[in-house]
Amino acid sequence: MMMTRHALPLACFVTLAGLLGTQLGKAPPPLPSALLNHPAPSFTAPQLDRTKAVFTPQTMQGQVWLLNVWASWCASCREEHPLLLDIQQRHGIAIVGLSYEDEAQQGASWLDAQGNPYTSTPQDPDGRIGMELGVYGVPETFVVDKQGRIRMRHAGPLTPEAWQQTILPLIKELAHG
């Protein structure tokens, strides 16, 4: 009885050390989306290209698509852009580019210069749509399923590894389902 009482501090420490040890070296994972498995918030937004109709996520029902949040002032967006172009060309996946807190003129000329992988480019000049989505940084990419539910959020620029290992398999799975 007395032995266990004196060993209690040691037992507590071992638990603590275990916790710290397992968490060491792990970079804090990006915030999971609060909207996971929830329907994507509905919104209507004019597009960068004024000649096109206003965009609403409803129109994308029935297919698996990506929502990419970007801006012309965002340096990391430039990093991921070639990958987006590649995804659109090679896999034909619909990518909707939400222009976040950006001026229409700036956004349009940026796309002209960098290439436009987006099937639609809804505008979000005051960030309200971003707020509905729980966007906290730029760029972010959401995977939306056929029923319009958000199935994944990738925060930060898309990387080939993330694409190959996580996003593409998820898209394939959702496409079959």
Place this chain on the structure above:
Amino acid sequence: MADLLKLKHTLAALSLLALSLTSHAADTASRLDEQVQHLATELRCLVCQNQSIADSQAPLAVQLKAEIRQQLSRGASVETVRQFMVQRYGDYVLYKPPVNRTTWALWAGPLLFMIAGGVAAMRYMRARDVGDEQKKALV
């Protein structure tokens, strides 16, 4: 003469009414400020290294603070605004964690520590509590 007096009284009454209205408005404005500030200290700035949106100057923090002010001034309750944030950003945005299955140990912990410690302390004291005569003899 009587008209002048009547005018004076009317003016006095009107100015008192105006004064009470403005001071009430001032009260309401400062209460709103307080509410906004208080709620902002409870919400986490998502792009900062551990700061509340009240203290952060980051664009997202400023935006969220404006959103809070807008909603509260339209009459939403503090709880509604809090839920608004949680629905979009998750429990992570709350500096005061909710009480649920994940956090019960966090909230119950201090109480459990106290009970366990208290029991241990009482048992120890009971073991040490010799009779009064014996204590006098120990001096």
Place this chain on the structure above:
Amino acid sequence: MTPANLGHHALLLAWSVSLALGLLPLWAAQRSVPSGMKLARPLALVQSLLIFTSFACLLWSLGVNDFSVAYVAAHSNSTLPLYYRLAAAWGGHEGSLLLWVFILQLWTSLLVWRSPHWPADTLARVLAVLGLISFGFVSFILFTSDPFQLLAEPVSDGADLNPLLQDAGMIFHPPMLYMGYVGFAITFALAIAALLGPEPDRSWAAWARPWALAAWAFLTGGILLGSFWAYYELGWGGWWFWDAVENASFMPWLVGTALIHSLTATAQREVFKSWSVLLCIVAFSLSLLGTFLVRSGVVTSVHAFASDPARGQFILALLVIVVGGSLSLYAWRAPAWRERQGFSWFSREAALLINNLFLLVAAGSVLLGTLYPLAVEALDMGRISVGPPYFEAVFVPLMLPLLVLLGLGPMLVWKQADKPSVKRRGAQAAAISFLLTLGAALATQSSPLMTLGLLTGIWMLVCTAQLVARQVLGTTTPLSSPKRWTMRAAPRAFWGMVLAHTGMALFVMSVTLLKGLEHSQDQVLKVGNNVQLGAYQFQLTQVEPVAGPNYRAAQARVEVSRHGQVEALLFPQRRLYTVRNMPMTEAAIDRSLLRDLYVSLGEPGPDGQWAMRLQVKPFMSWIWLSCLAMACGGALAATDRRAAKPASSRAQASLQDAQGASITSSTAAA
């Protein structure tokens, strides 16, 4: 040989000397070999010499701008003023570790100098344990964090010290804080010595107490400085955020407070013996845990050093060896110890036990809150945040009963307190407290919560004043003697306690008044605008560009007036440090005993707009002064010379005390 070279070689030598110091005297003490035990002192002094040399070399390299050294290139710059170049010694991870080891040697040297009467085996064991700790940290430095590493290609100038650290706070806060953290290594070493040797008696606690008090005083000062610095540096007017790193310093403080109280009982009555030993281990373990948390990248904080998992692994290993080893030793050896003394539930021992209970539960709760998000993440249960609202909701109710006890406890004597007299004194103090609180509450129109806080603080003050009155008026010295009215009416430990408890009382009152009465507003202002905060009017009169030694800034001029009279002129700045291109806000504070006026400049907007934070903080200075009082109280009690006397003459002295007037036995005799 360049200073950097010399510094590195000194470290290498220190590595071997610390190992020798760690092993030889320890073995000699176990085998009772006097010649081996005698080696402890000289080895410790050689170790000190080597570490002092090494640290001096780092300072020299920084002073002369030797940019061939990687650390100097990363943390200093030729445009940096000399005092900041030197402070950069602890501005980065590697240098701060060398500071840690340097301060360990300061304490070790102080110990060698100040403890001639300890038995040879105890001293040998203590110095050996300190040597082993030094060995662990020097290994850490040499293998993963060498400040003397040279750059492959020397650069012409350095990357500059982080602008946030270019401040007087940087010069004083880390060294003082480390003095506190590392000071608990001494009591840790004493605890290990007690566990390794035969069962200790009360003299062990008498030796430990001054060192515990000294470390505690430094830690109090270090935390105070950190908070004071954050208040004016970080630009949001707060001074405590329950940040992981702040908590990492607060937990050893709470346990240290429990320790100094527990040691009092052990030294006086030989109770709580194994508990005091355990507390010594826990206090230092929390210091080490703090070191781990700040450097491993496991928690997010503005304070954290750049994280590196390899370094985190090394510290974790160190933690496992030191803490795991000592707790295992405790589990093995402590159960055999026996305590014979009894005490009533209505006694000073019981009060100290309850004091410890509350402090440890508080420390445990802070630890729980700090690490819970980590645990939730580890168990894949999502992401949560635990911030100030949680800690305040848990900590404040926990502290309240303890603070009430602070008034009551010193009224109780050892073994068995006299119920009628305590009731009388308590009632008297309570009556005075209620009256004073009523007055204060009416004067400040306080809310119920604020009144409760005021009552608690006033209760503590009244009880302490009552204690002093009884002590000064009740000694056996004749009324006519001047001695009666001087400090000599009671030992230093008593006055230290009075000062520290008074500080605590004032702290509670100032925090209560501050939280209840402060005004804060965030406004966007243009030149000419003004804002009304309580009785004060803030007017932005001007914004102009200024230049500093290594920054450009926009400086605002704010006039603060009350009742039409200008009371203060404030000049907050928004700086851009040129080398790192880093913006920073420099708050302007007008301090007085009654209130602080606080203004900080935020982001500029279009049309000459400026985001500004304006605050009126009543009694803010009292928060700092009360903590300073606590630290000074601890330091005063640490210098009480009675602990230095050998056991036999102290026994005589305490017998005389007991035989003297009954009132004197209520003092915190050691």
